[in-house]
Amino acid sequence: xxxxxxxxxxxxxxxxxRWAAERTNEPDLxxxxxxFYCLMMFPYPSAEGLHVGNVxxxxxxxxxxxxxxxxxxxxxxxxxxxAFGIHSENFAMRINTHPMKLIPRNVDNFRRxxxxxxxxxxWSHEVLTPDPDYYKWTQWIFLQxxxxxxxxxxxxxxxxxxxxxxxxxxxQVIGGMCExxxxxxxxxxxxxxxxxxxxxxxxxxxxxxxxxxxxxVTKTAQRNWIGRSEGAEVDFKLEGRDDTLxxxxxxxxxxxxxxxxxxxxxxxxVAELASPAQREAVRAYCEAACRLKDADRVDAAREKTGxxxxxxxxxxxxxRPIPIWISDYVLIEYGTGAIMAVPAHDQRDFEFxxxxxxxxxxxxxxxxxxxxxxxxxxxxxxxxDDAAGAGTNAAAGASSxxxxxxxxxxxxxxxxxxxxxxxxxxxxxxxxxxxxxxMIHSGPYDGMPSLECLKEITRDLEARGLAKGTVQxxxxxxxxxxxxxxxxxxPMIHCAKCGVVPVPEEQLPVRLPExxxxxxxxxxxxxxxxxxxxxxxxxxxxxxxxxxxxxxxxNFLDSAWYxxxxxxxxxxARPWDPALTRKWLPVDMYxxxxxxxxxxxxxxxxxxxxFKDMGLIDFEEPFRKFxxxxxxxxxxxxxxxxxxxxxxxxxxxxxxxxxxxxxYLVFLGPYSEGGDFRDSGIVGIRRFLDRIHRxxxxxxxxxxxxxxxxxxxxxxxxxxxxxxxxxxxxxxxKPTAIKxxxxxxxxxxxxxxxxxxxxxxxxxxxxxxxxSAPALDDFSLEAFVKLLAPFAPHEAEELWEMLGRxxxxxxxxxxxxxxxxxxxxxVEIAVxxxxxxxxxxxxxxxxxxxxxxxxxxxDEGVARHLEEKTIVKVIYVPNRLVNFVVRP
RNA sequence: GCGAGAGUGGCGGAACUGGUAGACGCGCUGGAUUUAGGAUCCAGUGAUGGAGACAUCGUGGGGGUUCGAAUCCCCCCUCUCGCACCA
Numbered sequence: 001x002x003x004x005x006x007x008x009x010x011x012x013x014x015x016x017x018r019w020a021a022e023r024t025n026e027p028d029l030x031x032x033x034x035x036f037y038c039l040m041m042f043p044y045p046s047a048e049g050l051h052v053g054n055v056x057x058x059x060x061x062x063x064x065x066x067x068x069x070x071x072x073x074x075x076x077x078x079x080x081x082x083a084f085g086i087h088s089e090n091f092a093m094r095i096n097t098h099p100m101k102l103i104p105r106n107v108d109n110f111r112r113x114x115x116x117x118x119x120x121x122x123w124s125h126e127v128l129t130p131d132p133d134y135y136k137w138t139q140w141i142f143l144q145x146x147x148x149x150x151x152x153x154x155x156x157x158x159x160x161x162x163x164x165x166x167x168x169x170x171x172q173v174i175g176g177m178c179e180x181x182x183x184x185x186x187x188x189x190x191x192x193x194x195x196x197x198x199x200x201x202x203x204x205x206x207x208x209x210x211x212x213x214x215x216x217v218t219k220t221a222q223r224n225w226i227g228r229s230e231g232a233e234v235d236f237k238l239e240g241r242d243d244t245l246x247x248x249x250x251x252x253x254x255x256x257x258x259x260x261x262x263x264x265x266x267x268x269x270v271a272e273l274a275s276p277a278q279r280e281a282v283r284a285y286c287e288a289a290c291r292l293k294d295a296d297r298v299d300a301a302r303e304k305t306g307x308x309x310x311x312x313x314x315x316x317x318x319x320r321p322i323p324i325w326i327s328d329y330v331l332i333e334y335g336t337g338a339i340m341a342v343p344a345h346d347q348r349d350f351e352f353x354x355x356x357x358x359x360x361x362x363x364x365x366x367x368x369x370x371x372x373x374x375x376x377x378x379x380x381x382x383x384x385d386d387a388a389g390a391g392t393n394a395a396a397g398a399s400s401x402x403x404x405x406x407x408x409x410x411x412x413x414x415x416x417x418x419x420x421x422x423x424x425x426x427x428x429x430x431x432x433x434x435x436x437x438x439m440i441h442s443g444p445y446d447g448m449p450s451l452e453c454l455k456e457i458t459r460d461l462e463a464r465g466l467a468k469g470t471v472q473x474x475x476x477x478x479x480x481x482x483x484x485x486x487x488x489x490x491p492m493i494h495c496a497k498c499g500v501v502p503v504p505e506e507q508l509p510v511r512l513p514e515x516x517x518x519x520x521x522x523x524x525x526x527x528x529x530x531x532x533x534x535x536x537x538x539x540x541x542x543x544x545x546x547x548x549x550x551x552x553x554x555n556f557l558d559s560a561w562y563x564x565x566x567x568x569x570x571x572x573a574r575p576w577d578p579a580l581t582r583k584w585l586p587v588d589m590y591x592x593x594x595x596x597x598x599x600x601x602x603x604x605x606x607x608x609x610x611f612k613d614m615g616l617i618d619f620e621e622p623f624r625k626f627x628x629x630x631x632x633x634x635x636x637x638x639x640x641x642x643x644x645x646x647x648x649x650x651x652x653x654x655x656x657x658x659x660x661x662x663x664y665l666v667f668l669g670p671y672s673e674g675g676d677f678r679d680s681g682i683v684g685i686r687r688f689l690d691r692i693h694r695x696x697x698x699x700x701x702x703x704x705x706x707x708x709x710x711x712x713x714x715x716x717x718x719x720x721x722x723x724x725x726x727x728x729x730x731x732x733x734k735p736t737a738i739k740x741x742x743x744x745x746x747x748x749x750x751x752x753x754x755x756x757x758x759x760x761x762x763x764x765x766x767x768x769x770x771x772s773a774p775a776l777d778d779f780s781l782e783a784f785v786k787l788l789a790p791f792a793p794h795e796a797e798e799l800w801e802m803l804g805r806x807x808x809x810x811x812x813x814x815x816x817x818x819x820x821x822x823x824x825x826x827v828e829i830a831v832x833x834x835x836x837x838x839x840x841x842x843x844x845x846x847x848x849x850x851x852x853x854x855x856x857x858x859d860e861g862v863a864r865h866l867e868e869k870t871i872v873k874v875i876y877v878p879n880r881l882v883n884f885v886v887r888p
Numbered sequence: 889g890c891g892a893g894a895g896u897g898g899c900g901g902a903a904c905u906g907g908u909a910g911a912c913g914c915g916c917u918g919g920a921u922u923u924a925g926g927a928u929c930c931a932g933u934g935a936u937g938g939a940g941a942c943a944u945c946g947u948g949g950g951g952g953u954u955c956g957a958a959u960c961c962c963c964c965c966u967c968u969c970g971c972a973c974c975a
Contacts, residue, residue: 757902
């Protein structure tokens with residue numbers, strides 16, 4: 001045989017060498033006419049090597065890139081390494097090797113593996129975040145943000161991870177634990193840190209989500225993280241004082257039900273408001289609250305705690321005094337750090353009030369017709385009348401507060417100002433009613449729908465100067481200081497005389513010194529602080545002695561702009577070349593994991609908006625399209641070292657070939673959902689590639705034989721031209737042509753919708769059809785190779801060469817399908833009687849109903865079910881089915 | 889608790905806008921070829937009953953809408969992911 005059998009080891013090495021030698025994957029960035037920027041999330045180069053999860057992510061992106069390339073785009077698919085950061089540093093500490101020594105070794109291994117996978121990567125634009133040529137610009141970005149007031153320093157309670165020995169951002173805290181140390185609770189420390197003012201862009205970050213073409217899951221995660229809420233800030237007058245206590249609420253409509261106030265223990269007014277009798281209890285409580293770890297404080301299941309301040313505020317709606325408490329369920333960071341508590345309509349307030357016997361006044365009644373499932377026991381009964389009816393008195397509950405629990409109420413803490421009121425309290429509530437309804441016990445607003453009341457009452461309060469409608473966001477500013485070694489030093493200088501002074505741009509980069517002991521836990525301060533030659537410097541403003549900032553910036557800053565650098569990776573004079581940037585950005589397609597939805601992807605968007613506003617770029621959204629891939633699991637379980645079920649790509653490539661591994665990974669399931677990797681299934685893909693190769697070898701080699709051909713004379717009719725039992729080269733028969741054109745259409749559509757699994761299934765069907773065809777023409781042989789190319793690039797190149805075509809299959813153009821040939825001439829139609837399948841008939845496509853009906857009733861199986869029945873109705877769906885509705 | 893998504897053969901998964909459920913692959917069964925095969929090829933493979941043609945059942949559970957429901961509506965259960973005392 002003139003062609004050798006399928007041998008991925010040989011074929012893949014051959015084409016990888018040729019792509020490198022001919023710079024096949026390095027588009028001319030300056031001259032490209034149809035640029036397509038295909039981006040994948042660059043990896044952190046771990047010592048373990050490329051994880052199969054990375055391979056999955058990259059393959060899915062590479063398929064997009066290669067598909068666009070065949071379609072005629074110049075595709076730029078760069079790669080780099082996110083080698084700065086705590087992750088690398090911790091590993092270096094563990095094996096006691098300096099990260100500067102470690103990184104090159106790991107990166108080399110990653111490059112080898114990435115080449116091995118046949119990704120269409122342009123290695124001439126690689127970026128490496130710890131390279132001074134790169135982090136010089138990371139520092140430059142810090143300076144730009146600083147210049148524009150978006151980087152600032154503040155003392156604030158920040159998240160300190162004792163495992164990392166550094167501060168981490170809100171986004172890196174998961175349920176009070178460090179994302180890197182799942183067993184380690186994050187502590188709150190009051191430290192002076194650098195922040196980026198991402199909150200200034202909260203609304204824009206939210207608004208743009210309406211139009212950017214991103215995976216919906218990712219957009220939802222971002223919306224939740226930004227957490228916009230509309231409400232009002234309301235001022236409550238303090239009893240016996242001239243000033244007020246300001247709260248934030250989203251439910252001004254429940255104002256009449258506000259029976260007490262709660263301040264966060266950290267609230268600045270706490271010490272001042274505490275009555276002499278309560279001062280000691282309050283101080284003790286605040287101290288305990290500060291010691292509480294975030295993980296404990298955040299636990300919603302924990303019983304509510306608190307102490308009364310011994311002071312009252314005046315409810316502006318009722319004019320009555322209500323007591324002020326402090327409790328750690330109110331957070332100082334959100335809103336104004338104080339709330340009005342409406343126990344009847346807020347579950348947390350309800351729990352607190354129940355525990356401490358505070359009055360609960362219902363002010364919204366579920367609308368009539370709202371199901372009894374609404375959570376009041378008296379939903380029905382209360383409907384009979386509203387005001388006088390539920391005349392239970394709150395005082396009973398209130399008084400029990402005093403003796404009850406672990407605090408001593410002291411003097412004036414008696415709630416609700418002495419029980420003289422006859423306000424109805426609905427003691428029958430078993431939990432807070434948070435829904436809408438009609439107002440009750442709300443003076444002039446009684447009877448009004450609560451939604452209307454919300455607007456009305458806000459307006460009225462605004463008119464009286466007591467409130468202001470406001471918008472709040474959950475999003476906090478981005479803390480970027482890290483008390484570690486392995487990152488870009490923050491380019492700031494602290495001078496006793498001049499204060500905090502930026503390093504002049506021409507002095508960048510501020511080089512990270514190579515120091516022996518880089519561990520963060522060595523006594524004597526942070527690594528950079530201990531290193532005198534770095535720490536001690538002169539002030540750029542006054543020339544006097546000064547100190548460098550000894551923190552490094554967050555790893556997420558490195559990765560928040562790398563895609564801007566790629567096209568200009570070799571530009572020493574500026575972070576990005578304006579012309580190249582205009583041509584290639586925003587990124588056309590970005591593919592990556594959704595675990596970065598609120599970290600990397602949010603920071604990146606923020607930086608882009610800031611750059612746009614500074615006039616540095618002319619777009620504000622970095623990625624035209626973003627698609628999140630799903631999670632790859634192994635036999636139903638998460639892949640992890642502890643499970644010992646990590647799939648090593650090297651093994652599978654050695655055994656089956658890179659093309660097989662690539663295809664198998666995306667064949668496992670829908671790309672956006674991930675897949676379950678089972679070793680047992682991969683042979684199916686390998687067989688598929690074997691069969692493809694054999695078919696082409698047989699057809700093009702002209703040599704008969706091969707087992708495919710041998711089997712055919714066992715059963716089916718042999719094509720008959722001499723000994724050639726494989727398809728010969730010749731005109732395509734119509735059924736094969738139809739299958740071919742249907743597949744061309746389907747594969748293109750499926751790739752665009754990331755349905756790689758069904759695209760591959762379609763290719764398998766087409767192969768079966770082609771193998772049994774008597775003859776195959778050049779168009780079909782070429783088209784199949786092109787359809788295969790995005791998935792199995794090495795084999796596609798090999799087949800292209802076997803076909804005798806010059807050049808590269810990726811420059812060959814995507815085959816066009818003939819719409820007329822995607823439709824069958826004859827279709828099979830389902831025949832139902834009363835919705836049950838009773839037979840099928842073959843008729844011409846688009847046949848008229850009468851003809852189909854005639855054919856259907858002629859069918860024996862159908863006729864049996866129509867006997868002695870009257871046909872009352874016939875439903876006909878052209879080319880699909882006919883359904884007889886009958887009566888006995 | 890809130891938000892998003894998902895429950896389909898022995899397994900991974902298909903199914904356009906409500907129109908023949910189970911494409912494709914793994915596995916399994918039978919056959920061909922073979923010295924042999926864990927190679928290759930062909931055929932079969934949801935369950936139950938039946939020799940059979942066929943029939944009945946069948947997409948997490950229960951109701952409903954419809955000539956017709958995996959798909960739409962209501963209730964419930966389970967799983968995954970995200971957020972989680974954000975007022």
